[in-house]
Amino acid sequence: xxxxxxxxxxxxxxxxxxxxxxxxxxxxxxxxxxxxxxxxxxxxxxxxxxxxxxxxxxxxxxxxxxxxxxxxxxxxxxxxxxxxxxxxxxxxxxxxxxxxxxxxxxxxxxxxxxxxxxxxxxxxxxxxxxxxxxxxxxxxxxxxxxxxxxxxxxxxxxxxxxxxxxxxxxxxxxxxxxxxxxxxxxxxxxxxxxxxxxxxxxxxxxxxxxxxxxxxxxxxxxxxxxxxxxx
Numbered sequence: 001x002x003x004x005x006x007x008x009x010x011x012x013x014x015x016x017x018x019x020x021x022x023x024x025x026x027x028x029x030x031x032x033x034x035x036x037x038x039x040x041x042x043x044x045x046x047x048x049x050x051x052x053x054x055x056x057x058x059x060x061x062x063x064x065x066x067x068x069x070x071x072x073x074x075x076x077x078x079x080x081x082x083x084x085x086x087x088x089x090x091x092x093x094x095x096x097x098x099x100x101x102x103x104x105x106x107x108x109x110x111x112x113x114x115x116x117x118x119x120x121x122x123x124x125x126x127x128x129x130x131x132x133x134x135x136x137x138x139x140x141x142x143x144x145x146x147x148x149x150x151x152x153x154x155x156x157x158x159x160x161x162x163x164x165x166x167x168x169x170x171x172x173x174x175x176x177x178x179x180x181x182x183x184x185x186x187x188x189x190x191x192x193x194x195x196x197x198x199x200x201x202x203x204x205x206x207x208x209x210x211x212x213x214x215x216x217x218x219x220x221x222x223x224x225x226x227x228x229x230x231x
Contacts, residue, residue, distance in 0.1 A: 002073075002079050004079035004080055004082060004083045005066060005073060005079055005082055005083075007083055007086065008066055008082045008083045008085060008086030008087070009063045009066050009067065009086060010086070011083075011086035011087045011089075011090035011091070012059045012060075012062040012063045012066070012085075012086040012087075012089050012090045012093075012139075013056070013059045013060055013062075013063040013090070014059075014090065015059070015087075015090030015091055015093060015094045016055045016056045016058060016059030016060075016089060016090050016092075016093025016094060016096075016097065016132065017056045017059060017093075018094055018097070019055045019056070019093045019094035019095065019096055019097025019098055019132075020052055020053050020054075020055050020056035020093070020097045021097070022097055022098055022101055023051075023052030023053075023055070023097035023098060023099075023100045023101030023104065024049055024052045024053060024097075024101065025101070026052075026101035026102060026104070026105045027045075027048050027049040027051075027052055027100075027101055027104040027105045027108060028049050029105070030045075030105040030108040030109055031045035031046070031048070031049050031108050034108055034109075034111075034112045037112070038112065041111060041112070041115060044108075044111050044115065044118050045108050045111070047122070048104035048105075048107050048108050048121075048122070048125055049104065049108075051100055051104055051125055051126065051129070052097055052100040052101050052104055054096075054100070054129055054132070055092075055093035055094070055096045055097040055100070055129070055132045056093065056097070058089055058093060058132050058133070058135075058136045059089055059090055059093050061136070062085065062086060062089045062136070062139050062143075063086075065143060065148060065149065066082065066085075066086065066143075066148070069148050069149075072147075072148075073146065073148065075157055076162075077157040077158055077159055077161055077162040078146045078147075078157040078161075078162075080162035080163075080165070080166065081142055081145070081146050081157060081161055081162045081165035081166075082142070082143070082146065082148070082165075083165075083166065084138075084142055084162075084165035084166045084168065084169035084170075085138075085139040085142040085143050085148075085165070085169070086139070087166075087169045087170075087173060088135040088136075088138045088139045088142070088168075088169040088172050088173060088221075089132065089135045089136050089138075089139040090135075091135065091173035091176060092131050092132045092134060092135025092136075092172060092173060092176035092179065093132040093135065095128075095131055095132075095176050095177055095178075095179035095180050096128050096129055096130075096131040096132035096135075096176070096179045097132075098128075098179065098180045098183060099127075099128025099131065099179040099180050099181070099182045099183030099184075099186070100125060100126075100128045100129060100183060101183065102128075102180070102183030102184055102186070102187050103124050103125040103127070103128060103182070103183040103186035103187050103190065104125045105187070106121075106124075106186070106187035106188075106190040106191060107121035107122065107124065107125045107190050109190075110190050110191070110193060110194055113194060114194065117190075117193050117194070117197070120190075120193055120197070120200050121190050121193065123204065124186035124187075124189050124190050124203075124204070124207065125186065125190075127182050127186060127207060127208075127211060128179045128180075128182040128183045128186070130211060130214070131176045131178065131179035131182070131211075131214050132176075132179070134172055134176065134214055134215075134217070134218040135172055135173070135176060137218065137222075138168055138169060138172045138218070138221050138222070138225070139169075141222070141225050141230060141231050142165045142168075142169070142225065142230065144230070144231075145161070145165075145225065145228075145229075145230030145231070146161070146230075158228075160228050161228050161230065164224050164225060164227065164228040164230070165225070165230070167224060168220075168221035168222075168224040168225050169221070171217045171220050171221045171224070172214075172217050172218055172221045174217065175213050175214045175216065175217025175218075176214055176217065178210050178211060178213045178214045179214070181210050182207060182210050182211060185206060185207050185210055186207055188203075189203035189204070189206070189207060
């Protein structure tokens, strides 16, 4: 296993792990204060806290794939492609974890006042998770393209394959920064629910507009990979 494979593993589990750590820490700090005052809402608070752990699970999944099959990748360009795979899920996982933590901590604060807002608050807290799913999708396409998942769509890896993998990864990572702002905007929307519960429908429109940027990035990344026959 070469240096690029090792860096790919580090990126996938390390960066997504940092995102989950920060997300869990933000949500847990608010949750501990809540359950000290209202222990009956422990379950609700736990849901938002555990939600921030999902990015590192996706990073772990990619890392395991690489660990189990990465030794079969011998040529330089395949290894370089693999680097893009790890980075895409790692960086998007970082932004996703931050967004979930910001929105989740606001959600815990909201249910401390009104537990009937749990469902609507959960929607805003879940939305940042979509960002790491986009990164995971790009990561899977790259791994599949170089034969890591047992389905060879490329007979030989080339420089265009490697560079397309890195660029598509960069695209989904840069636009994945919207995960942080999904959390920020979602937190504001959750706060508005305390004043007017009917604002849910209007607020979610603004939040989804931010996610649209990540979807555009995913579309461009997929088209790039399709252009070099990785899809």
